[in-house]
Amino acid sequence: MTRFLATITNFGVGEETTDFEKLRIRLINIFALLAGVLALVFGTLNLTLGIYTQGFIIYTGVFILTVPTLYLNYNLKTKTAKLYLIGVGFIFIDAVVFRAVLNYENRYNEIFMVGYSTIIVVLLDNPGKLILFLLTAISTLIMITIRQLNAGLEITNDTIMAYLNTAVAFFCVYYFTAVYRNALLANVNKLKEYSSTLEIQEKEIIQQRDEIFKNRQLIRATIDSLPVFIGLLDMNGKYLIANSLYEKTFNIPVQEIETMHYTSVLPENILKIHEPLIIEGLKGNSPDFNEQVKMPDGRKIYTLGKYIPIFDAKKEQFALAVYVINITDLKVTEKKLIELNKTKNRLLSIISHDIRGPLNSLKGMMSIRDTMSEEEFEEFNNKLSIQLGKVTFNIDNLLNWAKTQMEGFKSKPEKVNIEKILEQNIDLYKEDLVAKNIALTSSHVVTSEAWVDQESLKLVVRNLLSNAIKFTPERGTIEIISSEGPDEIIIDIIDSGVGISEARIKELQAGAKSIKSESGTSGESGTGLGLSLSIDLIKLNHGKLMLTNNRTTGTTARIILPKNKS
Incomplete structure (x- = not known):
């Protein structure tokens, strides 16, 4: 049932329809459904009370108001559906109310005119909205006058206050509904602006992310192609960056090294030499080294390198870089x-x-x-x-x-x-x-x-x-x-x-x-x-x-x- 109502409510809503128009189309469908439900309820109630003519007239409203409106929206004729609902609705409600007044029925059906006026304010734009709203208000005042005259009452101060109260009621409906509508429309426009801004920001973020990704790939390709150990440690001694030479030498994937502490990466014989240098580097110094070291694969190589502290704009150290060059060939040449x-x-x-x-x-x-x-x-x-x-x-x-x-x-x-x-x-x-x-x-x-x-x-x-x-x-x-x-x-x-x-x-x-x-x-x-x-x-x-x-x-x-x- 819920899915069925949702489907009917979305009649006429297209992909290119603006958000505000989508809201108005859905309101038209809801009003049409609500009018149909109310017509069925009140028609049935009148028939139950023995008021057959009034009941059949109300039933007729279901067919001349609800069904055509939904049909037009279903076929994407949304503007026609809106004008049809408001125009036919005005004629039908006006006719029903005037009939009740002229037949001396003391039901105060004119109250429906106040409710109907809210639909006019919400669904129409100026100048049509103001003209039809005034017609609705004037019709209501005429109904009050006819009821007064049919009752054989004179136009007194009470009658004038009744006019004034009705006018105030219509004004309040117009003003507050219009204010709400305009506020809603403004919010929708703001949302659209925010949405546009967010889309632009999202595109910029995606572009920046892509650039960062490309730059990261470029940096990774560059440092991986160098025949030099390149590493970056945070202030806790964990690797932030390590090039592929670390992986080849220590047989640990780079992705794992870049989350590990240096004590878990460097073999004991290398750690014994380099730990004092790393500690000194984390204190802001720049120690260098030139030594022969035995690698995990058993090779003995000569290395030359340096630890370099990295500082931010506030001159506070936040990382420690290191490079190590294999100078074995140079030593042989020497x-x-x-x-x-x-x-x-x-x-x-x-x-x-x-x-x-x-x-x-x-x-x-x-x-x-x-x-x-x-x-x-x-x-x-x-x-x-x-x-x-x-x-x-x-x-x-x-x-x-x-x-x-x-x-x-x-x-x-x-x-x-x-x-x-x-x-x-x-x-x-x-x-x-x-x-x-x-x-x-x-x-x-x-x-x-x-x-x-x-x-x-x-x-x-x-x-x-x-x-x-x-x-x-x-x-x-x-x-x-x-x-x-x-x-x-x-x-x-x-x-x-x-x-x-x-x-x-x-x-x-x-x-x-x-x-x-x-x-x-x-x-x-x-x-x-x-x-x-x-x-x-x-x-x-x-x-x-x-x-x-x-x-x-x-x-x-x-x-x-x-x-x-x-």
């Missing part, structure tokens, strides 16, 4: 630069001492050659050749070592006969062997060829033979043995010299750029680059060079080379 600087100094030392010294000796020897006899010149020429060979060998070592350090050395491996390479290099040192009375034996059981850069192998063999002769005392021995395995060629150069310390072996195997040169058993000098260069060259040829001390005396240098292309 270490390399330090090594390169040492290498540079070493090269300068070699050039100024180990190269310039022999060159000056050669220069001195050349300056006195014209004063020599033939026998002296022959001896001088042999010494000059030996000295020049040593200088050339040292310069070759220096240049090739520099190439390997600058990654400019190009290996061109090919099939090489090992025995031939060894014999050629042994011939180069025959005079040095004779000078120190060193016995050199060579045995070869190699039938295959090695896959190696020929010039690299020659340089390595020369370096190892030179070292063996240099650190082997007079009347010592050097043995060269070559052999082969399924996939490799092995060359052992074994001397009976002073040997090499385990510390130096580890230093060279770890990749030392050079080692300090030591004098040989007969005072021979060197650059300290030979062994380092030999190790690098063999690595470039996919081989190995291993140094070991013999059980008794001396050193074994083992070269392992591949037979075939890797």
Whole structure:
């Protein structure tokens, strides 16, 4: 029933209808329904009392007033429905009331005119509202006059007071109903203004929210793309912001980190270092740090960072920002630069001492050659050749070592006969062997060829033979043995010299750029680059060079080379 009445009440209300018009349309439907209900009640009551004519007239009002009005509203003819209800209602009520008065019925039906006047004030606008309202008031006064005259009464002061009372009643109805209507209309307009304002504000809020969301996304994308830890803590030590690097490092989702206390996020070893810094930062200071730290995945990295207090307009701290940069690569680069600087100094030392010294000796020897006899010149020429060979060998070592350090050395491996390479290099040192009375034996059981850069192998063999002769005392021995395995060629150069310390072996195997040169058993000098260069060259040829001390005396240098292309 409630749904049925609600449906009828909303006849004529469209989506584009203003709020005030919706209210008036609903009032028209309510008035029409109420008029129909009252007509049925009063019609039935009249019939019950035996007043049949009056009863049927009232029943007729249901059909000529209620039904057409609702029908017109149902078909969205709201203006016609309003005019029909007011116009027909005025005629019908006026007719019923005048009939009662003219028939000397003392029912005071004219009171309905006062009630009807409220409908006029509410539903109509000026000037129609005022004209019809005045007609209703005048009709009522005429009814009072006719009733007075029909009763055979004269127009007295009481009659005038009756007129005055009726006029006041109509005025009150008009004034207060109009005031209420205007106030209601003003409130509706204010509501519309408020509604418009709220809509504008809502759009602005939505726009601001969207902008904030976009900005937040932009900020999030920016800080997440940085290879730096970015965090923001509140004054209680809880994370307000943490970028994705926190999530990757500590294996905790960012959404969770941004609600957690720093003591629940940072591992114990990191917390031990950073908690004092955070406490200091929350006091308004800006501590920085530069340290090596072990990460949860086991990596050890070098970090550089700072805690920065954040203040509001009142210069009151409300947050603490932190950034942490992984400077491990910089540290590695720094270490390399330090090594390169040492290498540079070493090269300068070699050039100024180990190269310039022999060159000056050669220069001195050349300056006195014209004063020599033939026998002296022959001896001088042999010494000059030996000295020049040593200088050339040292310069070759220096240049090739520099190439390997600058990654400019190009290996061109090919099939090489090992025995031939060894014999050629042994011939180069025959005079040095004779000078120190060193016995050199060579045995070869190699039938295959090695896959190696020929010039690299020659340089390595020369370096190892030179070292063996240099650190082997007079009347010592050097043995060269070559052999082969399924996939490799092995060359052992074994001397009976002073040997090499385990510390130096580890230093060279770890990749030392050079080692300090030591004098040989007969005072021979060197650059300290030979062994380092030999190790690098063999690595470039996919081989190995291993140094070991013999059980008794001396050193074994083992070269392992591949037979075939890797």
